[in-house]
Amino acid sequence: MSDLNYLLNALADAHAAAAATLRQHASAIGTPASDSQPLTAVQRARIMNPQLGPRQAEIIELLEEKYPEGTDTGYLWRTTGQDQPNVYLTVNGLRAQGIVEKDATTRPHTYRLRPDFMQLEEGD
Numbered sequence: 001m002s003d004l005n006y007l008l009n010a011l012a013d014a015h016a017a018a019a020a021t022l023r024q025h026a027s028a029i030g031t032p033a034s035d036s037q038p039l040t041a042v043q044r045a046r047i048m049n050p051q052l053g054p055r056q057a058e059i060i061e062l063l064e065e066k067y068p069e070g071t072d073t074g075y076l077w078r079t080t081g082q083d084q085p086n087v088y089l090t091v092n093g094l095r096a097q098g099i100v101e102k103d104a105t106t107r108p109h110t111y112r113l114r115p116d117f118m119q120l121e122e123g124d
Contacts, residue, residue: 040064041113044120045099055082055090063100063113070103070112 039047041064042057052060058080063070077087091111094100099117103110 039120041067041099041118044117045094045097047120048099049097055080055086056094059087059090059094060099060113063111067113067118068115070110072106072108072110074108076111 041060042052045056045060046052059076062076062079066075073084073087073091076082076091077084080087082090091100091102095102095111099114100111101114103112
């Protein structure tokens with residue numbers, strides 16, 4: 001039984017160390033400039049997902065420019081130069097993370113950054 005306790009304690013210590021490291025990275029990424037400018041949408045996204053990829057960041061930047069109206073995937077793929085299926089997959093991945101919302105009442109569908117995501121600040 002002592003081996004099991006040792007293993008559980010080691011796992012708990014590793015978990016605590018990993019959580020502390022993630023908090024440090026999120027804090028460093030999400031820290032606004034010294035003149036206290038608000039966080040950009042990409043900075044907010046990196047707080048939520050430190051592994052945010054460059055394609056995701058590019059889509060988020062374009063959606064931030066179009067906020068709050070949003071835009072369709074056609075605009076996104078033409079602007080980024082990515083092919084349409086990859087843009088669609090990227091946007092759906094951002095939807096799954098709670099960053100982007102889809103307005104299915106429009107044709108073509110409109111995608112925009114979620115208002116609650118846009119209100120996130122460093123401490124959230």
